[in-house]
Amino acid sequence: MGSASTITSTDLDTTRSRPLRREAAIGAVAAAAANAAVWAAGRAADVSFLVTPLFGKAATQVGIVPVVLTTLIAFAVGMGLFALAARRSDRWARTVLAAGVLFAVVSTGGPLSTAEDTATGVLLATMHLLTGAAFAITASRARR
Numbered sequence: 001m002g003s004a005s006t007i008t009s010t011d012l013d014t015t016r017s018r019p020l021r022r023e024a025a026i027g028a029v030a031a032a033a034a035n036a037a038v039w040a041a042g043r044a045a046d047v048s049f050l051v052t053p054l055f056g057k058a059a060t061q062v063g064i065v066p067v068v069l070t071t072l073i074a075f076a077v078g079m080g081l082f083a084l085a086a087r088r089s090d091r092w093a094r095t096v097l098a099a100g101v102l103f104a105v106v107s108t109g110g111p112l113s114t115a116e117d118t119a120t121g122v123l124l125a126t127m128h129l130l131t132g133a134a135f136a137i138t139a140s141r142a143r144r
Contacts, residue, residue, distance in 0.1 A: 024138060047120055059116055075131060104129055104131060
């Protein structure tokens with residue numbers, strides 16, 4: 001009279017999503033920390049971080065809080081889309097991973113075109129690329 005344990009698909013999804021959540025949290029914190037370090041180094045080098053929105057009024061300074069929050073939000077959206085795609089198929093997961101990297105590269109045009117000075121544009125664009133790289137590494141690790 002032994003009892004057999006059964007594993008349901010819900011159990012598999014739960015155990016698989018825990019590592020994904022853990023990987024996503026580590027990746028998000030790493031990306032936010034890297035971007036905060038870039039911002040801090042820029043401020044130490046007296047970079048203005050002033051941007052003029054395309055349809056905005058006056059130049060605004062990009063602070064540490066928007067840098068960290070935007071990084072975390074963008075990373076969470078990317079990983080959420082990746083998690084949904086990974087549930088569908090490996091092909092969809094690869095597609096979302098590639099789209100996320102492409103989005104990071106294309107989005108560098110925003111800070112490069114709205115920055116008040118070259119250093120600001122380069123550092124903000126670097127933050128976009130750092131976030132994209134962290135997403136690519138995290139999503140790749142989660143696919144294993």
